[in-house]
Amino acid sequence: MSNFKPLPIGVEDFKKLLTKGYYYVDKTLFIKELLDKKGDVNLYTRPRRFGKTLNLSMLQYYFEKTEEDNSYLFKDLDIAKAGDEYAEYMGQYPVINISLKSMKKSSYEFAFAEFKNILSYEFDRHVEILDSDKLSYTEKEEFVKIHTKKAEEVAYFSSIKFLSNCLYKAYNKKVIILIDEY
Numbered sequence: 001m002s003n004f005k006p007l008p009i010g011v012e013d014f015k016k017l018l019t020k021g022y023y024y025v026d027k028t029l030f031i032k033e034l035l036d037k038k039g040d041v042n043l044y045t046r047p048r049r050f051g052k053t054l055n056l057s058m059l060q061y062y063f064e065k066t067e068e069d070n071s072y073l074f075k076d077l078d079i080a081k082a083g084d085e086y087a088e089y090m091g092q093y094p095v096i097n098i099s100l101k102s103m104k105k106s107s108y109e110f111a112f113a114e115f116k117n118i119l120s121y122e123f124d125r126h127v128e129i130l131d132s133d134k135l136s137y138t139e140k141e142e143f144v145k146i147h148t149k150k151a152e153e154v155a156y157f158s159s160i161k162f163l164s165n166c167l168y169k170a171y172n173k174k175v176i177i178l179i180d181e182y
Helices: 014-019 029-037 052-063 108-125 127-131 137-147 153-157 159-171
Strands: 095-099 176-180
Touching: 014 052, 029 052, 052 095, 052 176, 095 108, 095 159, 108 127, 108 137, 108 153, 108 159, 127 137, 127 159, 137 153, 137 159, 153 159, 159 176
Parallel strands: 095 176
Antiparallel strands: none
16 A cells, blocks of 8 residues: 555545545645635635645635534644634634526526525535524525525525625624635
8 A cells, every 4th residue: 555645636525535545735824814804805826736625625624613513624734833813713604605606507497496506505514594583584595595496586686695684694793705716
């Protein structure tokens, strides 16, 4: 058996890449760069197959508040050596992560149906906020309609903003929105 680490060809999930022992070039100082810039919106364009999706996955694992503590993923990486002022951001925010990779379809109807599927999945990741007493009955009702793909078409045009507002109300924390393949 070889002692070489496998190359992560096609691996886009940061956690899988680290926990399965794939070769990884540490890009976690990208997190420091984002925090130092303090931008409200950041746009990163890179050529195809340049690691954009993997970097978004890394950002999600770093910033997202989840039941599982993901700090172990970063303990031996460069961001852990950058200082405590960066560690305080880890696992503190609701994160919306949308990939539009599958949106290229032969018609508007098929693309829109796929968009509804993408949104339904992301709303499902945050379904626990329906238990929050900070959301109104109307907000919960709209949330369920989008989650179950039964909302009016116009509701989907502002659904990411709507989800962000709901998450902010439920957790009283700014929301990080990651969009891949815009």
